[in-house]
Amino acid sequence: MSHVEKRAITLTVNGKNHELLVEPRKLLADALREDCRLTGTHVGCEHGVCGACTVLVDGKPVRSCLTYAIQMEGHEVSTIESVAIEGILSPLQQALHEAHGLQCGFCTPGIVMTFEAFLKINPAPSEEEIRDVLSGNLCRCTGYQNIVKAIQQAAAQIRRNADHVAA
Amino acid sequence: MSQPEFRHIGQHLPRKEDYRLLTGQGRFVDDIDIPGALHACFVRSPHAHARIVSLNAEAARAMPGVVAIVTGHDLAQWTTRQRMAPPIAGLQPMEMDTLPIDKVRFQGDPVACVLATDRYLAEDAAEQVLVNYDVLPAVSTMWQALEPEAPRVDDSLSSNLLSHQHADHGDVAARKREAYRVIESTFSQHRQTHLPIETRGCIAVWDDGRQHLTFHVGTQVPHPYRTTLASRLRLSESQVSVISPDVGGGFGQKIALYREELTVAALARQLKRPVRWREDRLENLLASSQAREDFCRTRAAVSADGRLLGLELDIVEDFGAYSFYPGNYLARVVAMILTGPYKVQDYSYDVKVVLSNKVGNGPMRAPMAITSWVMDGTMDAIARELQLDPVAVRRLNMLQLQDFPYTMATGEVLADITPRETLEGALAAIDYENFRQRQQQARAQGVYLGLGICTVVESTTYGSRFYKAAGIAGSGHEAAWLRIEPSGAVNASVGLGATGQGYETSLAHAVAEGLGILPQQVHLHIGHTDIAPYGMGSRGARGGTAGGGTLYLCAQEAQVKVLAIAAGLLGLGDGAALRLQDGCVEKMSDGIWTATGVGLADVARTAYLDPLALPAGMAPGLEFHKTYEPPPMTYSNSTHVCEVEVQVATGAIRFVRYVVAEDCGTVLSPVVVEGQQHGAIAMGLSGSLFEQVRYDAAGQNLSGTLADYLVATACELPHFELIPMHTPNRATPAGIKGMAEGGVMGAIGALTNAVNDALAPFDVVADRQPLTPMYLRDLLREKTVFINKA
Numbered sequence A: 001m002s003h004v005e006k007r008a009i010t011l012t013v014n015g016k017n018h019e020l021l022v023e024p025r026k027l028l029a030d031a032l033r034e035d036c037r038l039t040g041t042h043v044g045c046e047h048g049v050c051g052a053c054t055v056l057v058d059g060k061p062v063r064s065c066l067t068y069a070i071q072m073e074g075h076e077v078s079t080i081e082s083v084a085i086e087g088i089l090s091p092l093q094q095a096l097h098e099a100h101g102l103q104c105g106f107c108t109p110g111i112v113m114t115f116e117a118f119l120k121i122n123p124a125p126s127e128e129e130i131r132d133v134l135s136g137n138l139c140r141c142t143g144y145q146n147i148v149k150a151i152q153q154a155a156a157q158i159r160r161n162a163d164h165v166a167a
Numbered sequence B: 001m002s003q004p005e006f007r008h009i010g011q012h013l014p015r016k017e018d019y020r021l022l023t024g025q026g027r028f029v030d031d032i033d034i035p036g037a038l039h040a041c042f043v044r045s046p047h048a049h050a051r052i053v054s055l056n057a058e059a060a061r062a063m064p065g066v067v068a069i070v071t072g073h074d075l076a077q078w079t080t081r082q083r084m085a086p087p088i089a090g091l092q093p094m095e096m097d098t099l100p101i102d103k104v105r106f107q108g109d110p111v112a113c114v115l116a117t118d119r120y121l122a123e124d125a126a127e128q129v130l131v132n133y134d135v136l137p138a139v140s141t142m143w144q145a146l147e148p149e150a151p152r153v154d155d156s157l158s159s160n161l162l163s164h165q166h167a168d169h170g171d172v173a174a175r176k177r178e179a180y181r182v183i184e185s186t187f188s189q190h191r192q193t194h195l196p197i198e199t200r201g202c203i204a205v206w207d208d209g210r211q212h213l214t215f216h217v218g219t220q221v222p223h224p225y226r227t228t229l230a231s232r233l234r235l236s237e238s239q240v241s242v243i244s245p246d247v248g249g250g251f252g253q254k255i256a257l258y259r260e261e262l263t264v265a266a267l268a269r270q271l272k273r274p275v276r277w278r279e280d281r282l283e284n285l286l287a288s289s290q291a292r293e294d295f296c297r298t299r300a301a302v303s304a305d306g307r308l309l310g311l312e313l314d315i316v317e318d319f320g321a322y323s324f325y326p327g328n329y330l331a332r333v334v335a336m337i338l339t340g341p342y343k344v345q346d347y348s349y350d351v352k353v354v355l356s357n358k359v360g361n362g363p364m365r366a367p368m369a370i371t372s373w374v375m376d377g378t379m380d381a382i383a384r385e386l387q388l389d390p391v392a393v394r395r396l397n398m399l400q401l402q403d404f405p406y407t408m409a410t411g412e413v414l415a416d417i418t419p420r421e422t423l424e425g426a427l428a429a430i431d432y433e434n435f436r437q438r439q440q441q442a443r444a445q446g447v448y449l450g451l452g453i454c455t456v457v458e459s460t461t462y463g464s465r466f467y468k469a470a471g472i473a474g475s476g477h478e479a480a481w482l483r484i485e486p487s488g489a490v491n492a493s494v495g496l497g498a499t500g501q502g503y504e505t506s507l508a509h510a511v512a513e514g515l516g517i518l519p520q521q522v523h524l525h526i527g528h529t530d531i532a533p534y535g536m537g538s539r540g541a542r543g544g545t546a547g548g549g550t551l552y553l554c555a556q557e558a559q560v561k562v563l564a565i566a567a568g569l570l571g572l573g574d575g576a577a578l579r580l581q582d583g584c585v586e587k588m589s590d591g592i593w594t595a596t597g598v599g600l601a602d603v604a605r606t607a608y609l610d611p612l613a614l615p616a617g618m619a620p621g622l623e624f625h626k627t628y629e630p631p632p633m634t635y636s637n638s639t640h641v642c643e644v645e646v647q648v649a650t651g652a653i654r655f656v657r658y659v660v661a662e663d664c665g666t667v668l669s670p671v672v673v674e675g676q677q678h679g680a681i682a683m684g685l686s687g688s689l690f691e692q693v694r695y696d697a698a699g700q701n702l703s704g705t706l707a708d709y710l711v712a713t714a715c716e717l718p719h720f721e722l723i724p725m726h727t728p729n730r731a732t733p734a735g736i737k738g739m740a741e742g743g744v745m746g747a748i749g750a751l752t753n754a755v756n757d758a759l760a761p762f763d764v765v766a767d768r769q770p771l772t773p774m775y776l777r778d779l780l781r782e783k784t785v786f787i788n789k790a
Helices: A028-035 A091-098 A108-121 A127-134 A145-166 B018-022 B072-078 B119-127 B142-146 B172-178 B222-232 B259-271 B281-287 B331-337 B370-386 B390-397 B419-430 B432-444 B464-470 B503-515 B543-569 B600-609 B670-689 B742-758 B773-780 B783-789
Strands: A007-013 A016-022 A054-057 A060-063 A076-078 B038-044 B050-056 B066-071 B082-084 B094-096 B110-116 B130-135 B161-169 B181-189 B201-207 B212-217 B240-243 B275-278 B294-302 B308-318 B347-354 B448-460 B478-484 B490-494 B522-524 B578-581 B584-589 B592-599 B623-628 B634-647 B652-663 B720-724
Touching (some): A054 A108, A127 A145, A145 B670, B038 B259, B181 B370, B222 B259, B331 B347, B390 B419, B543 B578, B543 B592, B652 B773, B670 B720, B670 B742
Parallel strands (some): B038 B275, B308 B347, B490 B522
Antiparallel strands (some): B161 B347, B584 B592
16 A cells, blocks of 8 residues: 555544544554554554454444544544543453453453443343453453453442442 | 461452553553654565575665665674574574575565654555565475475574484383383374464664663563673673563563564664564564474373383474574473373483474463373373273372372472372362263263363473473573662562563562561562563563562561561560561560561661661661572472363364362462463463464465464353362472463363363374364264264
């Protein structure tokens, strides 16, 4: 591929607008990491298999290595940096911490983003459903067992929080 | 052997590393912002074996953003060649250029490096570098490598046989003559790769004024890495700082100094500009180290009741094209520890390591992975051939408590291990007798269940004396420092390289225990050669015993001085009746520990800020340094039992249960140990089922993407049931043994043995991996008809 003129785009990430000058071929993952300096989104394969680079676009999980930054105008991108609020871990992050659901931590942001979205639509998943959704994220350290456990614990906490609000 | 009493070691605490990693604030190499850094991209050979005739970079040089393009000729002026020539009988010395000059030896071999202002532009330009090759025939299998007329991978060697060692212990020939039967078995393990989710990468920053290189790289061995990097750049070790930040997995892939990394360092120095490189996944699969491809054959001389009288082992390993490690480094350990949990004194081995036109091998989590499959697979073969129960054969031959310490035929000494106990523990958990009944009933209904057993004796720690005995250059000692700052804050360091093991948590337990403070009060600083003491890094399951052990001893020495100062403050003659507990000095009086009101901060303040108040003759400050040489080897043990169902019509394998009983000594942090067990088992199962680096006959790598190199996801792996049966090692600090590789060893064996147990009615034996449906169907195709008739 040859060099193409850069374009000015507005990338909305974690509620903040970034005015960027990027080539049309610039991947969303690279724009987030290099231009927005949000390095929590990790790049593990650059061909859409490992899931480490998963971010949310309008609330839905997307591989940022298979998405061009220029496609994101008019969309809301959320990254791992937006999940903890003022340093307080989300129930999912907290559960991953308590259940030892991460080791090297490189794949973790992609898993957090995938399940932040999934637990919103399914707050009471079965183990089979969790494993099915998790199969889009490769982890080389944990054997997945403690990640599954953490997601179950997070789901339970999210349901308790919802009951508390309802009550 | 009961567990010693500890206050902090073995307590559950969530990891200290997690917060930054969970919030996207980890700091991996590629996260580090270096303004003005140039981006490197490597031009790689499309051929497995070819002469480099010419290279034309004119068009590429003219492209936007391109700053430099260099080849092996350029690098040869700026760096030294690597020479791998430890004095080992049977090992041919081997040399390697920084980048190939005359000839490429595998598909993906780097022939030029492009530097540009942006990674995209560097990749664009790399595509336009034109290289003319004269293609040579490739060596694509270990058997072809051994043929007399085979193409020569390294022209300077007399043959492709890089390393050959043979040893005879006892008299195997006599045992074979006396035996009721000699049972031969073979085991083929396929080529795999480590596949850390973070690929390799580095950043080199040359400070021309100070003549100093700062090198950011994810490495398991910061100091040995620095030694090699400095030497290859003709710099002193004072001129190079290696900084290893958060590392996204290593598994053995991040030990050697790679040629790409050396190139990046040399270019930063030549251009006086920072240079960075991050490989993509394609490069990781084509050109980062690979592992495992080995063939084993055993010949077991046995009595009629299944007793092992003598054993022969032949190994051939396909080592790839280059020696990043001595050729005997991996396979010889398999030979030395093969017999593991079983009693046999007449043993001989023959280890051949050959070169081929593939990526050079490196140690991958459990470099000796095949060992336990070979040994327990041999036990299964004995049972099968003699129509005995496989558990009975194991019980007959297995070492028991009264046999230890046991000197294996190779001279390696096993002590403080419990293989018989973990065997029985795992069998009880899975209810072996009940399984055999269920298996019979299921077979009657056309459902094929299998149960595989694999007992692992995992070599851990690797002390200097083992390296010496195995003819491998290297040291197994470790170093630590501990500083109690004037405020009483505790900083400590050790020469390991973390790649996800949770050292900041588990090693804090060792420090807290040795010193007498809370683990939360300990701050570990590792992965920086200017900060950490010179240690041997992380490999061979040495972090616990060598790393944790050295820190524990260092912290104990610190406590002695702290108590001596406290004694002075309390007006006591010495610290003999004192202890430090959770940071508070306590005194024994009338058989009861009571608070003295003096804390670590009081002692620290005195040591730094009021040294004249110290006991006479005592040096100011609270700084401690310790080096420690561990035993030649420590061993952990475990028994893996795996139950599967094999669908005969499709060759699919379904896990029913997976149980592991493990004794890995004193556990520093149970949460970390459990995580290591899970991860190791997963790597073993994934490798046995799916992962395979495939090369065709021309040496083309057919597994360059994650759609081709398949890794187990959450859907394919079972739930692991772990049974802790830990007993301490009496020769190590705190009784630590080390662990984290045995899970791979056990998984490979238990799964394959289970599949073979399921397929027993068909009279077939799977003797190679991966256990793909296609392979199992190939085995079954002719046999299924027979069964259907029966």
